[in-house]
Amino acid sequence: MRHPKSLLFIALALCAGASFFTGGINPYYYDILITIGINIILAVSLNLVTGYTGQFSLGHAGFMAVGAYSSAWITLTFGFVLGTSLPAAGSVYLLALFGGGLAAAAAGLLVGVPSLRLRGDYLAIVTLGFSEIIKGVIQNAEPLGAQRGLGGMVQHTNFFWTYAIVALSIYGILTLVHSTYGSGFLAVRDDEIAAESMGINTTKYKVLAFVIGAFMAGVAGGLYAHFKQFIHPEGFNFLKSVDIVVMVILGGMGSTAGVCLAAVILTILPEFLRTVSDYTWLPGPVRDLAENRMILYSLLLIILMLTRPQGLFGKLHFIRSKKS
Amino acid sequence: MIEFLQQLINGLSQGSIYALIALGYTMVFGVLRFINFAHGDIYMLGAFAGFYTAPKLLSLTGGGPSYAGAALVLVAAMALCAAAGVIIERICYRPLRAQPRLTVLIAAIGVSLFLENGGQFIFGADPQAFPEIIADSAIELPASWGDFASLTITIGQVIVIGSTVILLAALRTIVLHTRTGMAMRALSLNPLAASLMGVNNDAVISFTFAIGSAMAGAAGILTSIQQPSIDPLMGINAGLKAFVAAVLGGIGNIPGAALGGVIIGVLEALVVGYVNPTYRDPLVFAVLILVLLFKPSGLLGKAEREKV
């Protein structure tokens, strides 16, 4: 597949163009649009770690949290250091996004290193543990609002920035995966021992996957923080990690197109289900069930694994049988 | 000194609960090489099974809390959980046995979330008051023990520790001295060879799930005697700690699970009492990471060579 830079520039131009029309949209729909963008970035970044490199991570929300809090802290502390005009504050915002990503990448490094020796189930639980530890640190950090939450961020995130970063992320991941690095990731996923014996430095690829995935999740966190304008540690808990995992699994691990589509579907679906509860012609319990997103997600996971483990667009050979 | 002993007692009784749950994790891993993420929620189901059956069962034994009634509730919960475990295995895990471990792990996560959120939907998210099946109270220690007389040991704690010991002994008998136990051990060593020797793998696996789930169910009831507030999410925390206990003791190793449970329970009590209660949960993760980094096979486990 060719990924000429020109495609990227076209995408960015489209974003810029489209952003002129978003001024008049209903703020509720706008909220959904931005959330879709953020979720795409999260899903694509987790897909790198879990789908392409085969490291099952249940702690992705932790990286998002690091990015969200770091970038929020930066804009809250230094937001007007360059001046109070929009370009000035906006530059600080962009730097903050990048800073949040870097902080998250550092966290990714911290998580990636111990994970080197772990496989499958253990890795999943340890990543979950790290995510809980991150949450615990935030909950005890006064400058970050601890259990009160952190608010007051200026709403810098808009359609253009969100989708520009979406375009950059997708471009970045696709380029990465179709390079020699990509082959390295896939080799680690397919058969780590064979890869080691072929001289591939599996350590490097595993850590790289975590760091890049965490960076992107951190940037997504920054976008999120400057859109919702208020963040709370409980918003980055295990359930949030599960949300992202479901997107990756539904989309098909290893398929960027698949996870993008899954992210869109799984962002719109709960909003649609909200309106279902207004359809009084449906029986009560059905409406109650519709409100309960997690029951539906969990059933989705089970049914997907039983019937179509490769998700929407994943290829079955991605999860070729390993020796059990 | 007294406070230390008190914390030890607290830790021992809490650790027994973790040991019982850890057994399930370890046995299932032994035969299937997979972590049943949903195991902690079976513990929760046990508590709720007791919640719903206790009123009727207690009325059979005279209406109020009694040892006979409690035993009935315990057996009922264990049976219901065993059934639940077998059903879940049959529907969600058996079809995936040929699939890579990741698939069945995800399915297990799905089952766990389903049980938790389904539980919230059906039982309500608010904690429920578990009925009193044993009149719990502190045991009066004879004054002749001097200082030690100020220690508080409750009947509930004694029952928990006692029941755990009995159940562990029963399990050990099953595993070491019955044919099914032998089949379980054979399966965990080499499934293919076991089936060639006439072992019905499917039946033994179902049996393993049944026993493991029954243990978790027992843990659910024993816990509710001392902490009579049950809610659909109670399995998350306990399950996680029990999992770490199983890993600490050596996953796949039954005495290891018991040992791991006790160690985690005591460690927890000491950290909460002497250091900082907020470190209670991070402590468990820290133990897990340390074990996995330095001695992945656990305290009593043997290092497994991975064949290529």
Next chain:
Amino acid sequence: MTRFFTILSALLPGVVFSVASAADPFRVGEFASLTGASASFGQSSHKGTELAVEEINAAGGVLGRPIELITEDDQSQAGQPATIVRKLISQDSVVAVLGEVASSKSLEAAPICQQNKIPMISPASTNPKVTEVGDCIFRICFIDPFQGTVMSKFARENGWKKVAVLTDVKQDYSVGLAEFFMKDFLANGGQIVREQKYSTGDKDFKPQLTSIKASQPDAVFVPGYYAEVSLIAKQAKLLGLKVPLLGGDGWVGDSLLKVAGKSLDGSFFSSHFSSDDASPKVRNFVDKFKAKYGEVPDDMAALGYDSAMILADAIRRAGTTDSGPLRQAIASTSSHDGVTGKITLDAQRNASKSAVILTIGGGGFHFVKKVEP
């Protein structure tokens, strides 16, 4: 002829519109946790709000128009309040928003209401920061700085000079209330003999209670939520810790007494509402609530009820639902006779009202005294 019809058709929309708006309901938004971990609080406050709206509509509505309550569930998840409040404001065009109980969720939604100049009334968020977001944000409950001093004063009045404090560090409410209690208690000559902590969801408190028992306090302040408090009380009694427990409005919950049984007898807590208050207003409310929902209302329900009533009263006084006048009317709420007491909003848009201290015994809550601000 054509001119006649042109004029008629020009007038028609006006006629249709004015006819329509005569019966057009006022749309009021409500966001609450109806499912998820905080569901019991959200469901309670929602029931109270719903009952109030029903009563208002049965009495002819406000300014001749009924109120349509549009309720959205935030599923106890952070991140949701922002989305659903945006929906309420932009999709459903509500004139005001009622919510939330949890301060963190109110803090998330408040900036959005403030930006859109839609008044928001929180029934039960006690974190001081909520109303600091802007002049469109109001609350009708007292705030934690006041609640902390209430129990501190009560403890001193009862001669309990040495108090141990057991805080839920995972809940900002608990941490805040403990802080305010301790500040006031120490400033007035009291002694905090031990501070211990726990986390929401913990089930075993014996280590902390063992430590507290060793410090020999006269009373223990436990400003947490009912799920953990019930277990704390039970385990305290088991460990032989016999002193009274003191607490705040977080104690109010269905399972508190069911789980704690007799172990909470003789303990005290501050709250917004006492269901055995003999005043006719409260009796009326309790009866109507029992008739509709089959249960006795708790203070979240009472606060939900009062929040809707105050909003309706403000609309009446303003004569319109335009943002500016409506906000003025809400801000000037004075001595509103609510089921949770006489409510006056102060300059910071917080409620100045009395708290009640309740004690527990015989399977229920009993009124002890009222404490004025």
